[in-house]
Amino acid sequence: MKHIIRFVAAILAMACLTFPSVAQDAATTDTLRLHAIFGSNMVLQRGKPIAIWGWAAPGAAVIVQLGNDKAEATAAADKGRWEVTFAARDASAEPQTLTVTAGGEKVEMVNIVVGDVWVMYGQSNMAFPLKQVSNRDTESAQANLPNLRLFSITGNEQADPQEDIRREAIDTKGWVASTPETALEFSAIGFVFGKQIQLSTRIPIGVIKNSRGGASMEALVPIQKFQEIPSGKALVESIKAQRASFDLQAESLKTYEKELNDARKKKLPEDKWPKKPVNGENVRSWNIPGKSPSHPASVYNGMFGVFKGYNIKGVLLHHGHNNAMTNNCRPKLYRWMTKALIEGVREDFKDPTIAYGVIGFCAGGRPQTEEDFELQPPGPAYIREAQRLGVEDLKNPLINGYIPAYDVQVPGLHPTRKIEHGQRAARWALNKFYDKKAQWEEAKLLSVKPEGDEMILSFDRRVHADDMTPIIEGFAVAGEDGKFYKAYARNSTKGDFWTAAKIVHVWSPLVPKPVALRYAWGHSPMGNLKVNGHQEMPIPEFRTDSWDLPESEDLTDKGLTREFSKQWQDGGKARLEYRRTEEAKRALEILERLKTLGKPAS
Numbered sequence: 001m002k003h004i005i006r007f008v009a010a011i012l013a014m015a016c017l018t019f020p021s022v023a024q025d026a027a028t029t030d031t032l033r034l035h036a037i038f039g040s041n042m043v044l045q046r047g048k049p050i051a052i053w054g055w056a057a058p059g060a061a062v063i064v065q066l067g068n069d070k071a072e073a074t075a076a077a078d079k080g081r082w083e084v085t086f087a088a089r090d091a092s093a094e095p096q097t098l099t100v101t102a103g104g105e106k107v108e109m110v111n112i113v114v115g116d117v118w119v120m121y122g123q124s125n126m127a128f129p130l131k132q133v134s135n136r137d138t139e140s141a142q143a144n145l146p147n148l149r150l151f152s153i154t155g156n157e158q159a160d161p162q163e164d165i166r167r168e169a170i171d172t173k174g175w176v177a178s179t180p181e182t183a184l185e186f187s188a189i190g191f192v193f194g195k196q197i198q199l200s201t202r203i204p205i206g207v208i209k210n211s212r213g214g215a216s217m218e219a220l221v222p223i224q225k226f227q228e229i230p231s232g233k234a235l236v237e238s239i240k241a242q243r244a245s246f247d248l249q250a251e252s253l254k255t256y257e258k259e260l261n262d263a264r265k266k267k268l269p270e271d272k273w274p275k276k277p278v279n280g281e282n283v284r285s286w287n288i289p290g291k292s293p294s295h296p297a298s299v300y301n302g303m304f305g306v307f308k309g310y311n312i313k314g315v316l317l318h319h320g321h322n323n324a325m326t327n328n329c330r331p332k333l334y335r336w337m338t339k340a341l342i343e344g345v346r347e348d349f350k351d352p353t354i355a356y357g358v359i360g361f362c363a364g365g366r367p368q369t370e371e372d373f374e375l376q377p378p379g380p381a382y383i384r385e386a387q388r389l390g391v392e393d394l395k396n397p398l399i400n401g402y403i404p405a406y407d408v409q410v411p412g413l414h415p416t417r418k419i420e421h422g423q424r425a426a427r428w429a430l431n432k433f434y435d436k437k438a439q440w441e442e443a444k445l446l447s448v449k450p451e452g453d454e455m456i457l458s459f460d461r462r463v464h465a466d467d468m469t470p471i472i473e474g475f476a477v478a479g480e481d482g483k484f485y486k487a488y489a490r491n492s493t494k495g496d497f498w499t500a501a502k503i504v505h506v507w508s509p510l511v512p513k514p515v516a517l518r519y520a521w522g523h524s525p526m527g528n529l530k531v532n533g534h535q536e537m538p539i540p541e542f543r544t545d546s547w548d549l550p551e552s553e554d555l556t557d558k559g560l561t562r563e564f565s566k567q568w569q570d571g572g573k574a575r576l577e578y579r580r581t582e583e584a585k586r587a588l589e590i591l592e593r594l595k596t597l598g599k600p601a602s
Helices: 002-018 136-140 180-185 188-201 223-228 230-245 248-265 298-303 331-348 379-392 419-433 562-585 587-596
Strands: 043-045 050-055 061-066 069-074 081-086 092-102 105-122 145-152 176-178 205-209 314-318 355-359 400-403 445-451 454-459 463-465 475-478 484-486 488-491 503-507 516-519 529-531
Touching: 050 061, 050 092, 061 081, 069 081, 105 145, 105 188, 136 180, 136 188, 145 180, 145 188, 176 180, 176 188, 188 205, 188 314, 188 419, 223 230, 223 331, 314 331, 314 419, 331 379, 355 379, 355 419, 379 400, 400 419, 475 503, 484 562, 488 587, 562 587
Parallel strands: 043 105, 105 205, 105 314, 145 205, 314 355, 355 400
Antiparallel strands: 050 081, 061 069, 061 092, 092 105, 145 176, 445 454, 454 503, 463 529, 475 484, 475 516, 488 503
């Protein structure tokens, strides 16, 4: 008989892995239900108290049983909300059942495990699915991982904080176990990261993907944080004023009439004409003040803060594109928002220990070469720097980290090499939080000193080209005029290898008295300098100057103007042409100098 019971239990567990739980909408009705973040197959965070909450008839007695533990609550008299908390548990892959009863109603969720929960936050490059990336076939073939559980939220930006997640916004329809089919539809970075952590630790791992394509950083930051800076307060007040004067029905009718007129002009048959809207459903969220994915906290309201109380291990952020575009590029503000985002999450979740990893803005567009070195747009590099400095501003490298990604290059808005990002982030997390011997090191720049016509860099660790070539790429230097030119760089050859590899000599024949230096400074920049030459540990982009981009304190203004962009492009073209001409004239001189660059004087 026991064998039969175990067999039936196994069949039921497999069924739960195959068929996701159905998420429930929040509403003020008498129906018993749990918050939509809860469901069969979910992962509860280990080592932290476990809160379970939902709604029932006002005043109803609610009994909650998780495994062998039981707790009771009374549904609030107004909206019927109830909540219970269980003691923290160790990681366990043993399936548990959650049963909630109130009156004559009952909700049961099965195959629940305890482990670590990570959130994948950002915009479309974080949401980008595994089925669209390079090497998806080999990754999906490894995706039968019953203790890797996935949960996906999309398109749920909201003007105000929400109590629950709309059912329609949950792509996975609840928690699902990783299989080749579910993995292909999930965030590529999220799946690869979760897979690496789960296989390395052998504990259950839950991954929540709540990224919104096209979202600006402002939309990802909790609303209360904008009260901390004057420009943030002004921006929030501006959006409030827009909301007060906005007429959704009028905008909906206007949109409908335009679409109808377009259909008539195209002579489409009537069955192809747009249907008359009822509740403004034809108006894109981008056109709704407060709800737009460009407006403060809109994505956070409906896609992250909406499940605060559900304890998590950490957050991975991958973002940048929208705020690197010319009309929205404000690096100083972005630096503050990078810091404010996780501060707000830790405040809302009441957990100062939540881990925070920022995967740098990915390298899209045409890769930089020697032939167009001076033409790369500056915005992306400033945003990457803002991401790194925002993480550093948190002052705790034990739980915060910046993960460079500029060296993984594929042209396009959505570069298809996402697997490397997930693996690199997992390497960082395993090293920081799981006591695993995954190699992850960061090199600190100790000093930069002008010495004649060279700049001498000193690092605290060995740094050299990833292919062990003596030629280091990606540096530019400038004189007092602020004009940067591609530079040549080599490691020092003075002393033994272990000492010399910590020193880099940088030189340009066009800058006789260099005062400033930049590395990997562009949208898709050159740069092959790695910590210990390790392929997966690139030196982050950096600069030694303080020549910032112009940035208005009025956040309702555009970022960089067209005039600035044109001036920058014209300057880049002039510098490129000058460098080409001079290097052609002085080719032999340059070759001779490269023979001695980095070598001690005889």
